[in-house]
Amino acid sequence: MPPAGSDPFTPDVPSPKLRYTLVILSKAGNLLDMQTIFAESDEEAIIMSKMIAGGKAFELWLDYRRITYFTGTTH
Numbered sequence: 001m002p003p004a005g006s007d008p009f010t011p012d013v014p015s016p017k018l019r020y021t022l023v024i025l026s027k028a029g030n031l032l033d034m035q036t037i038f039a040e041s042d043e044e045a046i047i048m049s050k051m052i053a054g055g056k057a058f059e060l061w062l063d064y065r066r067i068t069y070f071t072g073t074t075h
Helices: 042-053
Strands: 018-025 031-039 057-062 065-070
Touching: 018 042, 031 057, 042 057, 042 065
Parallel strands: none
Antiparallel strands: 018 031, 018 057, 057 065
């Protein structure tokens, strides 16, 4: 047990990453590319997806659940 008043022990073990599927789409909605992304959270996976897609439309999936979709860069 940790001494009274100290933080509990947390091992230096990295948290498991979740496996996401990134589906990059054309303007017409056709499949351009599919990639696997490993991230610790939905937010991290969304940020990575936007960087990888480079302004193209995409869908991000975790198992059979769609996390988000992006329709592409609008100006």
